[in-house]
Amino acid sequence: xxxxxxxxxxxxxxxxxxxxxxxxxxxxxxxxxxxxxxxxxxxxxxxxxxxxxxxxxxxxxxxxxxxxxxxxxxxxxxxxxxxxxxxxxxxxxxxxxxxxxxxxxxxxxxxxxxxxxxxxxxxxxxxxxxxxxxxxxxxxxxxxxxxxxxxxxxxxxxxxxxxxxxxxxxxxxxxxxxxxxxxxxxxxxxxxxxxxxxxxxxxxxxxxxxxxxxxxxxxxxxxxxxxxxxxxxxxxxxxxxxxxxxxxxxxxxxxxxxxxxxxxxxxxxxxxxxxxxxxxxxxxxxxxxxxxxxxxxxxxxxxxxxxxxxxxxxxxxxxxxxxxxxxxxxxxxxxxxxxxxxxxxxxxxxxxxxxxxxxxxxxxxxxxxxxxxxxxxxxxxxxxxxxxxxxxxxxxxxxxxxxxxxxxxxxxxxxxxxxxxxxxxxxxxxxxxxxxxxxxxxxxxxxxxxxxxxxxxxxxxxxxxxxxxxxxxxxxxxxxxxxxxxxxxxxxxxxxxxxxxxxxxxxxxxxxxxxxxxxxxxxxxxxxxxxxxxxxxxxxxxxxxxxxxxxxxxxxxxxxxxxxxxxxxxxxxxxxxxxxxxxxxxxxxxxxxxxxxxxxxxxxxxxxxxxxxxxxxxxxxxxxxxxxxxxxxxxxxxxxxxxxxxxxxxxxxxxxxxxxxxxxxxxxxxxxxxxxxxxxxxxxxxxxxxxxxxxxxxxxxxxxxxxxxxxxxxxxxxxxxxxxxxx
Numbered sequence: 001x002x003x004x005x006x007x008x009x010x011x012x013x014x015x016x017x018x019x020x021x022x023x024x025x026x027x028x029x030x031x032x033x034x035x036x037x038x039x040x041x042x043x044x045x046x047x048x049x050x051x052x053x054x055x056x057x058x059x060x061x062x063x064x065x066x067x068x069x070x071x072x073x074x075x076x077x078x079x080x081x082x083x084x085x086x087x088x089x090x091x092x093x094x095x096x097x098x099x100x101x102x103x104x105x106x107x108x109x110x111x112x113x114x115x116x117x118x119x120x121x122x123x124x125x126x127x128x129x130x131x132x133x134x135x136x137x138x139x140x141x142x143x144x145x146x147x148x149x150x151x152x153x154x155x156x157x158x159x160x161x162x163x164x165x166x167x168x169x170x171x172x173x174x175x176x177x178x179x180x181x182x183x184x185x186x187x188x189x190x191x192x193x194x195x196x197x198x199x200x201x202x203x204x205x206x207x208x209x210x211x212x213x214x215x216x217x218x219x220x221x222x223x224x225x226x227x228x229x230x231x232x233x234x235x236x237x238x239x240x241x242x243x244x245x246x247x248x249x250x251x252x253x254x255x256x257x258x259x260x261x262x263x264x265x266x267x268x269x270x271x272x273x274x275x276x277x278x279x280x281x282x283x284x285x286x287x288x289x290x291x292x293x294x295x296x297x298x299x300x301x302x303x304x305x306x307x308x309x310x311x312x313x314x315x316x317x318x319x320x321x322x323x324x325x326x327x328x329x330x331x332x333x334x335x336x337x338x339x340x341x342x343x344x345x346x347x348x349x350x351x352x353x354x355x356x357x358x359x360x361x362x363x364x365x366x367x368x369x370x371x372x373x374x375x376x377x378x379x380x381x382x383x384x385x386x387x388x389x390x391x392x393x394x395x396x397x398x399x400x401x402x403x404x405x406x407x408x409x410x411x412x413x414x415x416x417x418x419x420x421x422x423x424x425x426x427x428x429x430x431x432x433x434x435x436x437x438x439x440x441x442x443x444x445x446x447x448x449x450x451x452x453x454x455x456x457x458x459x460x461x462x463x464x465x466x467x468x469x470x471x472x473x474x475x476x477x478x479x480x481x482x483x484x485x486x487x488x489x490x491x492x493x494x495x496x497x498x499x500x501x502x503x504x505x506x507x508x509x510x511x512x513x514x515x516x517x518x519x520x521x522x523x524x525x526x527x528x529x530x531x532x533x534x535x536x537x538x539x540x541x542x543x544x545x546x547x548x549x550x551x552x553x554x555x556x557x558x559x560x561x562x563x564x565x566x567x568x569x570x571x572x573x574x575x576x577x578x579x580x581x582x583x584x585x586x587x588x589x590x591x592x593x594x595x596x597x598x599x600x601x602x603x604x605x606x607x608x609x610x611x612x613x614x615x616x617x618x619x620x621x622x623x624x625x626x627x628x629x630x631x632x633x634x635x636x637x638x639x640x641x642x643x644x645x646x647x648x649x650x651x652x653x654x655x656x657x658x659x660x661x662x663x664x665x666x667x668x669x670x671x672x673x674x675x676x677x678x679x680x681x682x683x684x685x686x687x688x689x690x691x692x693x694x695x696x697x698x699x700x701x702x703x704x705x706x707x708x709x710x711x712x713x714x715x716x717x718x719x720x721x722x723x724x725x726x727x
Contacts, residue, residue, distance in 0.1 A: 024107060025063035025077060032056030047091045055084045074111050078104040078120045086127045098128055098146035102153035109157040121154045205528060207486035212529040215557060242282045249275035301344040301429060308338055308372055308379060311345060315352035316370065322360045329367030330356075338372055341379055341450050347426040348450070352383070354419040355446050359385035366443070377452055378432075384445040390438035398436070399424050423448075487511045489528070493521045494536035498567040503534075518550050525555050533560040551701045562699040575666060577653075577680040583613075585683055587620050593681050597650060605631045605648040607639040607665070608683070609657040617652055617683070636660025640668060643675050655684040 036052035038044075058080035066073030081104035089097040101124035109117030128146045252271045256263045316332060323330045341348075352370075359368045366386025373380055390398065399420050424434045427448045438444035489511045492500050500514050513530075515521040521533055533554065551560045572580040579593040594601055606617045614632050621628045631648055633639035637660050642648070655662030662684065669675045700706075700714065 020111060022063055022066050022073075024111060025059050025066060025073065028059040028077065028081075029056050029063065032059060045092070048088065051084050051088055051091075055080055058084075070111065071116075074108065074116065077111075078108055078123070081107075082120075082124050082127055096142070096145075098142065099149040101128065101146060102149045105150055105153050106157050109154065109161055114158050114161060117154050117157065121150050124150050204486045208489065208529045211486070219556065242278055242285065245278040246275060246282065249278060301347060303342050303344055305340045306343055306345045306348070307340055308348075308381070309334055311349050312352060312370055312372065312381075315349050315356055318353060319356045319360060322357070323368060326360065326364070328360065328363055328365075331367060331369045333369065333371040335373035337374070339374055339379065339452050341452055343430050343450055344426075348430075351423040351426050351448065352381070354423045355383040358419060359383055359387065359444075359446075363387040363443075374452070378449045379452060380447060380449045382445050382447040384443060386443040389440040389442055390436060390444050391440055392438075395436050395438060399434075489513065489530040490532055490534060491515055491521050491524060491530045492534045492536065493518050494565075499534065499536045499565050502565070522550075522553055525558060529555070530558065533558060535560065535562045536565050537562075554701070557702065560701040562701065572682065575663075575682060576670065577666070577682045578650075579681045581681060581683045583683065583685040585617075587623070590617070590620055591624065594650065597679055599649070601626075601628065601649045603629045603631060603646065603648040603650075605633060605639065605642055605646070605651045607633045607636070607651060607657075607662070608654040609634055610654075613654070613683075636662070636665050639665055643669065643678065644672075648678065651678060651680045652683050653680050655682055655686055 032052050032055040036049055036056065039048040039052060058076060062073045062076040062080070064073075065076055082101060085097055085100045085103075088094070105117050105121045105124060108120035125147055128143055128150070249271050252259070252263070253268055253275060256268065312332060312334070316330060320330060356368060356370065363385045364387070369382075369384040371382045371384070427434045427450070430450055432448055432450045434446070434448035436444055436446050487509060488507075490503065490507070491513050492503065493515050494500070495516070500512050503510070503512050510531075513524070515524060518535060521535075524530075525533060533551075535551075551562075554560055568580040568582065572578065579596065581589055581593060604621055606614050606621075608614050608617070611634065614634065618630045618632065621630050631642055631646055633642055636657055639651070639653070640660070643651070653662045653665060662682065666680065669678065669680070702710070
């Protein structure tokens with residue numbers, strides 16, 4: 001970098017000298033002309049007029065020479081100055097004129113360098129000390145004065161040149177520093193611009209995600225309302241018939257005399273089985289309803305100061321018959337001074353009932369231990385058993401709804417898999433925590449904690465995702481990032497860019513993203529939402545219509561449109577031609593089409609009913625300088641005759657012609673075995689994406705299914721019905 005800077009600086013110095021040297025020559029020409037005019041007007045000696053004329057003429061030569069070489073021009077200038085001044089001093093016997101020899105020395109230093117100035121000073125000194133000054137009154141003083149002027153001038157201009165170059169070095173260093181800062185500022189500005197574009201892109205993506213989030217929230221709200229409606233329907237539609245089943249089965253089994261008929265014992269046993277299973281079903285409905293209420297955030301707690309000793313005694317009393325019937329022991333260990341807890345007595349008793357009942361059901365030998373103690377402002381309760389234990393990998397799964405350690409266990413031990421999930425939710429609603437500690441073969445211990453003091457109101461439903469301690473701080477400055485509305489986004493799956501070009505042309509303001517495969521498009525949709533997915537492939541309408549097809553994993557609510565929009569390659573394949581070129585045809589496209597032929601081309605038949613087009617294609621072929629022999633035909637019949645007579649190597653065929661058109665020529669050529677092998681390049685104005693060459697099937701798919709309103713909108717769109725006509 002330093003070496004390059006020095007070279008650049010020296011180059012600039014030389015450029016400045018080249019610009020200054022011609023100006024100096026012109027100035028000396030002007031000086032010579034002025035002296036000549038003054039000498040003529042003042043009737044000075046003729047020698048001065050002649051010397052001034054020769055000096056001006058020599059400077060003109062120097063000016064012309066400097067256009068090719070500064071050194072040659074400078075040599076002419078310095079030589080002329082030394083010669084003219086010396087001759088004038090000798091002719092006029094005026095030694096003082098020799099002091100003017102300092103002028104070429106100064107020009108040598110300024111226009112070239114110190115070395116050139118020294119050479120000029122030596123030449124001038126030689127002229128001064130040479131013979132010819134004997135006539136002067138004070139020869140020695142004159143020579144010394146002239147030499148002093150010459151060399152002092154050299155010294156002064158050398159010092160000046162050194163000072164100028166030093167100042168130039170300082171300025172050049174400052175220039176380089178400023179240039180580096182300018183480059184740094186440009187780079188930072190480029191990075192800032194890139195960051196701004198990234199921010200705009202991020203804002204657009206955030207806007208898309210926000211829009212999708214609003215849609216998902218609306219869908220979730222609709223699902224919540226449907227769920228609540230379902231819960232209400234279940235509460236009415238299940239509880240009422242269950243009440244009838246349980247009530248009548250109890251009447252039959254417990255008071256058979258009401259019916260005044262002696263019922264057989266086998267019937268009473270069957271009715272008792274019906275009653276037990278109906279009660280089990282009612283308990284399952286209660287659990288499901290409790291879970292739904294907790295999930296919806298509608299489960300309310302009736303808190304009060306409760307003695308845990310009383311709650312534990314009530315739970316143990318309710319489960320003791322089951323424990324004793326299995327020959328198990330039950331033990332309660334309560335720490336002294338157990339404080340009261342602000343909680344919902346019913347829900348905490350239900351938690352203990354679930355834990356003790358589970359321990360009793362899964363324990364076949366040993367017993368159950370209930371313990372409670374106060375620790376760090378909380379009360380810790382535990383229910384331990386000597387059952388089979390739980391694997392560490394299942395310790396969290398069992399707290400999920402409808403989950404048990406083994407799906408086969410419920411057949412031996414019963415249960416729905418909701419008790420632990422509901423119990424944990426009840427504990428968490430009290431600002432507590434529940435977990436399990438277990439070892440296979442050594443039993444399990446379920447623990448949960450409850451705060452002694454009243455905690456903050458529980459947050460349930462969607463609000464549980466928001467922090468109660470977060471403070472919103474208003475913006476203190478204006479938002480400076482550009483705010484742009486998110487552009488609609490379409491993802492196109494196709495080989496090539498045929499459909500993308502059409503959509504970009506007709507759908508302004510949309511971002512068209514092309515993906516090479518359907519799987520990559522689906523992966524992109526999961527990251528960034530889009531208005532629709534469009535699949536352009538020959539078999540897309542049939543393959544994507546299946547419910548189990550590749551579009552089954554579409555993001556919810558994203559529509560997919562499957563179609564087939566053929567390009568030039570497909571059009572060429574359908575027509576049986578080598579290439580399909582759409583007008584206007586460029587010279588490059590024509591060359592590529594001819595080069596794709598498998599054999600050399602000598603004769604080309606151009607078929608088009610427009611004379612200008614025939615002339616254009618002929619000129620294009622001639623400009624290739626390949627020696628093509630061009631045959632021209634302005635009608636289909638003429639083209640068929642030339643095909644049979646001349647047998648060209650390739651045919652440039654227009655499809656749209658009056659009379660015998662291009663399609664007819666292709667059919668007749670295929671029917672003739674002698675002509676069928678001649679390759680054809682279609683050159684036409686018929687776009688393969690429009691008209692009869694476009695696809696004939698369109699499939700619309702959306703995850704989650706289509707509603708009747710979607711069907712009605714489709715019928716209106718394709719049938720041309722207006723809403724008023726449809727009504």
